[in-house]
Amino acid sequence: MAKQEWRLLLTGDMSAFDNMALDEAILRCAVAGASPSTLRFYGWKPSAVSIGYFQGIEQEVDLDVCREQGVDVIRRLTGGGAVFHEHGSEITYSLAVKDDYPGIPKKVLDSYTLLCAGLVAGFRQLGLDAEFKPINDILVNGKKISGNAQTRRFGGILQHGTLLCDVNLQLMFSLLKVPSEKIRDKLIAGVEERVTSIRREIGMADNDVVIQAMVAGFAEVLDIRLSPGTVSDEELALLERVKEERYANPTWNFKR
C-alpha cells in the first residue's frame, strides 16, 4: 500500500497567540478534510509561558514578572503542565489528524506511546538514547528532554510538545510560581537533575538538524511520507477567528 502523504509545515517563530490559534486551525481543517494530516514545527517570539487547560493561571504563573520580562502567557487547548517556551531555546512540534486515522489507538495513553515513538526515533537519529516515559515525557539518560500534550476534539487528535534545545532554569523559575521563595534554589537544583537539553547532551542544537531528525522519526514510525507545504487561506482565516475567541482573549486565559 502506498504511504499516507502528510503535510510538513515549518512556520518559524510566531507569537504565543498565533501559535496556539494555528494549531487549532490546522486541527479543525484536518478534521473537515480541508487540510491533510499535518506535522508542524515552530518557535515562539516573544518567549512565552503556556499553561495546561486545567491549570490556574495565577496559581502557576508570576504574571508581574512575565510582564516585566516581556513574556506572553497563554492557556493551551491541551491539558498538562506549564511550559516555558524560550525564544531560540526550544522547538515545538504539533501533529494534527482525524481521530479515526488508521493505527492511532483510541486510548489516549496508548496514543502517546505511538506518537512519542516518532520523537524517540528522531532523538535516536541525533545519537541520543531516548525513551518514552509514560504518561507524556521523553527522557534521555533518565532526564526529561521533551514534554507532550494531547487533546481530542472536533473529531480529531492534536498533540503538541516541546523539544528542549537549551534550558534556562533560573529564568524559567522566575516566571513560574514556586511553593515558597525559600525553596526556590533547592527546587531549581532538583529540576536541574531531572531535565536535560539537546545541547547539553550532544553539544549542538541546530534547529534544522533537529527538525530533520524528528521528521525522519515520525516518517519511520507512522510509515508516512512528509511533503513540505504551506498554511492555507482557510487556516489563516480560522487562526484569526480562534485567536480572537480564545487565545488572545483574557476570558479564555483567565478562565481557571
Add this chain to the structure above:
Amino acid sequence: MPIQPGISNADVRFGDYKAIGGKLLRVRMTVTADNSPVIQTLRITGDFFMHPEEAIEDLEQLLTGAPLDETALRERVQTFFAGDVQVVGADVSDFVTALLKAV
C-alpha cells in the same frame, strides 16, 4: 483574590495532592457554614488530562452540594468517571484524596 464575589479568602480551603506516578491535583473550595456543611464552590486545577476537557466543569458541578465525607465524595467522583470521559494522570481515589485534603 476571592474566587467569587462576597466570599472572603478566609473561607477558601485548599488541598494539593500529587497522584503517585501521575499528576498534581489542586483543589480550591468553599463550604457552607452550617452544622452539616456541603461544598459551596469548587475549582479543581492541575496538570492532569481529561478528555473531553470541558467535562471538568461537569465534575465540579457534580461535587457542588456534596457533603464533606469520603463516601459521598467518592460516590460522586465514581459516577463522573463512569461516564463518557477519559482521565489521564489521576484516578478516582486521587481526586477523592485531593478533595479530602481541602476538607
